[in-house]
Amino acid sequence: MIGFGQTSFKEGWKEGYKKGYCGNKVGCVPPIPPIPPSGIINHTNQSDYQFGYNQGLLEGSKSSKGNSNDLLNNYTKIKQQEIRHSQELEKKYQNEIERNEAIMQENIRQIAEAQAQQRERERIRREKEKIRISKIPLLSEIIEVEVECSEDLSYFSHLVIKTSGWKPQANAKKIVNLLINSNYELISEQKVKKIKKYKAKKHSKKEDYLYLNFIRNNIDEKNRETTVIIKDFENEILYKAYFRNISYMKMLELLL
DSSP: OOOTTHHHHHHHHHHHHHHHHHTTOTTOOOOOOOOOOSOOOOOSSSOHHHHHHHHHHHHHHHHHHHHHHHHHHHHHHHHHHHHHHHHHHHHHHHHHHHHHHHHHHHHHHHHHHHHHHHHHHHHHHHHHHHHHHHTSOOOOOEEEEEEOOOSOGGGOOEEEEEEEESSHHHHHHHHHHHHTTSSSEEEESSOOTTSEEOOHHHHSSOTTEEEEEEEEEESSSSOEEEEEEEEOTTOOEEEEEEEESOOHHHHTGGGO
16 A cells, blocks of 8 residues: 555656656647556555656556557548548539530530521521522513713723622622723722722822723512613713623623
8 A cells, every 4th residue: 555655656656647648759748647546555665756656657658658549540530531521522523524514415415406407497498499589580681772882992091890789899899800801990989809999089080080880789589680881080971771681791891
C-alpha cells in the first residue's frame, strides 16, 4: 500500500504522466493527469516520488499511444468519408454528363429530323411551283420600235447605264457583261464591278456621252417586258423600243 509517501508519489505520478504523454513532442499540451491507481506498492529502492514518476510515465505513454491511435482512426475515417464523397460527386458528375449528352443527342436528332422535313417540304413546294409555272403560257415575242435610231452611235465614247423596274442590279450586271468589250467606256448608276459608278456632276452634260435607260418588268414567272431608251447629253431620245420575251443581245444590238 502507498504509505507515508503518498503525496510524493502523487506528485511524481503527475509529472511522470505529463512527460510520458508528451514525450519530446514540441508544443504538446498534456491533459490533466488522472488520479493514480490505489494499491500500488513500492518494492523498489526508489523514492516514492521517483516511483510515482516512473509509474505515471508508463501510464502517460500508454494513454498518448491510445490517443494517437484514436486520432489516426479518426483521420482514416475522415479520409474515407472524403473519398466516398468524392466518388459520389464524380459519379453524380458523370451521370450529369451522360444525361446532358443524351439530351444533346436527342436535340441534334430532332433538329436533323426537322431540317429533313423542311427540305422535303421545300422540295415538294419547288415541284409544285415548277408544275404551276409550266402551265403558264409563254407569250409571243414582241418588238415595237417607237423611235428609230438615225444617229451613228459609234461617235460616242461613254455609255451611262441606268436600270430600273424588276431586278435593276442584276440587269445592270448582265448589260455590263454583254457590253464590256464594246467601244464604250461603261458607267453604271448601279454599283457594278470593273466599271465606274455614275456621278451626275462628273459625268453629265458631255457631248460624247450616251445614256441608256433600261426598264424591265416581269409579267409573271415566264414573261418579261422591257423598254429600252437611248438618249444623248441633251436628253434627246435617239432610240426607244418595247420588247417582250426578247434576249438581252437582241435588245442591245445597237450598242454592240
